[in-house]
Amino acid sequence: MDGYDFHSVSLSVSRLAVYYGQGKAEREHISLSITLTLLFRSVGAIIFGLAGDLYGRKWPMVINLMVIAVLQLATAFCETFQSFLGVRALFGIGMGGIWGLSASMALENMPMEARGLFSGILQQGYALGYLIAAGINMGVVPNSKHSFKMLYYIGAGLTFAVALARCCFPESKQFIEAKRNGGDEISGKMKVRLFMNDARKILREYWKRCIYAVILMALFNYMSHTSQDMYPTYMQQTKGFSAMASSKATMIAKTGAVVGGTFCGYYSQFFGRRATIMIACALGAALIPLWVLPNTFASLVTGAFLLQFMVQGAWGVVPIHLNELSPPQFRSSFPGICYQLGNMISAPAAQISATISESLEIHVRGEVRPDYAITQAIMMSVIFSLLLVWTACGQEQRGSHFELAKTAGEAEGKERELEDGDKHGVEAVEMAQR
Structure with missing residues (x-):
């Protein structure tokens, strides 16, 4: 539903442009709503990610989904373009929390040996x-x-x-175990204070890894948004296909994404996370000509299927790769915030593509059209190359047993209890001596 809700706009750019005013300038303005959604997702990642690490995966997820449902409905009732932009910005806050909560909740409940496969399956929920x-x-x-x-x-x-369905499933094992160990006995203010102390320690220790992960996710998000967000517009405005044909092409491309993400996620368990991402980037770059040069529907959708196989093949590794790199007790907030900060950096991707493409003109059978093909080809070539190099510069922790870690603040809380117990014991001895 994360993928469905976000791409509702990119699939209806042309119709939205007609609804709010006609002309190519309006198509650029509609792409601004995609930019705003991406910009505000980092706010949601912080809010819901920290709530997920502090209070558990279940109820922050349920509340998050209900917020998204309300804002998705509100989008349909926007009568002015300004209100549409405002709702989509708020929608970004709601959407920002979903990925981190989903990845941490799903993967910590999977056997370590199966996490590569399920990382790919989970991530392709977006493509689905x-x-x-x-x-x-x-x-x-x-x-x-x-x-x-x-x-x-x-x-x-x-x-x-989906929010109602999530209510029917239990909390994550890690938080159930924390509750059994007396986590609920710590007062609310104390729990928050211990959590923040833990967070400060983690930032001091992991700040370099944070920067690496944010840049990694910026490149990943540039890759996906450049290849996806304006693809229906590219098929209609540059290649001249109908809205129906562009939807068919999108469906075929996303089928390739689902297969590619699952396939590469599975094999990352054997070849390594970084190697799998790098191979997918190299093959994706080689497929760009097939993605943009043909003019027949069959050739174009073949290129789209194969390119999205590689794009989402690399993405299929991301949930498990980020969870393994994360501080174990911050697996909801660290991956989610890094992911959405990367999204924020890549937020202008659709608008950059639309603005440049609308300024470039090609003549097809005497008709002037915007040239989305050359813009997307150049942008994707650069992105694939940068992502391959940056991934090679990083590290991985394949096989990490992060599910065994305590929740944030739990270990320090136990230490604080022991310290308080020792203090009371000393006071009792001193009183007896007096």
Whole structure:
């Protein structure tokens, strides 16, 4: 639902441009909403990520999903472009918490030997959401009197349903164990203070790794948003295909993403996290000509399938790679915040692509069209190269048993209890002596 809700805008850029005013300038303005959503996701990652590490994975996730459902519904009722931008900015805050909570919750409950595979499956929920949205955009939206708003109505309902479903499953094992060990006996203020003390220690120790992870995620997000967000617009405006055909192309591309993410996630368990990412980047760069040069539908969608296989193949490694690199007790906030700060840096990707492409013109059968193909080809070539080099400069901790770590503040809380106990014991001896 994270993927569905976000890509509802990118799938309906042309319809939104017509709804809020016609012309190529409006397509650039609609892409601004994607930028705002990405910018504000880091705020949500901080809020919900810290809540997930402090109070558990379950209820922060449920609240987060309900916030997204409300804002998705509100998007459909925006009558002015300004209100649309405001709601999508708030939507970014809601969306920012989902990834970190999901990755930490899912992977810490999986056997270590299966985490590569399930990292790929988990991450491709994002591509699957895109796939579902594209199917609805192709099959439901054209036949509905509500037009593109049906995407948001359906998205809100499905997201709310996922929130209700999450209520039926237990808390993560790590937090259940902390509760058994007396974690609930620590007062609320003390718990927050111990948590923040732990966080300060982690920042002092892991600050270099934080910077590395943020830049890594910035490159990853540039890669995905450059190849995905304006793809339907590229198919319609540059290649001249209908909205129906662009939705079909999106569905085929996202099928490649689902297969690629699962495949590469699985093999990262054997070849290593970094090696898998680097191979996917190299092969993805080699496939760029097939992605942009053909003009027939069959050739273009073949290129899209293979390119997204590699893009999301690299992405399939990310959830487990970041969780293994994280401080064990901050696996909701560290990956989520690094991911969303990277998103914030890459936020202008869609707008950069749209602005440059709309300024470049090509003539096809006497018709002037914006040239999204050359823009995307150059941007993706640079991004693939930078990501490959930056990944090679990093490290990995494949096989980490992070599920055995205590929750943030728990260890210090136990130490504080022992110190207090020793103090009371000394006072009792002194009183007896007096």
